[in-house]
Amino acid sequence: MRRKLVYFIATIITMGLGLASRHYGDQLPKWVSEHAGDALWAGMIYFGVRMVWHRRSTAWAAMISLLFCWMIEFSQLIQTPWLNELRSTLLGALILGRGFLVVDLIRYAAGILCVYMLDRYFPSNINRM
Secondary structure, X not given: OHHHHHHHHHHHHHHHHHXXXXXXXXXXXXXXXXHHHHHHHHHHHXXXXXXXXXXXXXXXXXXXXXXXXXXXXXXXXXXXXXXXXXXXOHHHHHHXXXXXXXXXXXXXXXXXXXXXXXXXXXXXXXXXX
8 A cells, every 4th residue: 555655646746747847847948848748747657557556567567658658649640629629628638638749759758767767776665565
């Protein structure tokens, strides 16, 4: 139960950092404001996967998270009226995005790699909880 709580807190913190990177983007270096939001969104997905499936390996969680993020990105190639209407809302845009960008695939991979490395190597005692 404690591991789930750690991953829940990590999910919330990462979500907050991602939203802050969007809100305060004009006060951040350009490369941070351009890339951090997507990388942090992917990191949030990773921590959410770890929270739900905490007994699975970190590599499994990273692959599932990357697959999920890429599926969301590729879904942006589908342009139907109801889906575009959903994407026009703030929550819909935050979850589903607005338009397909190849660079987003790289941002997601980088974000997941960063949190995977943190999860795997930095607080190694989390895996013992």
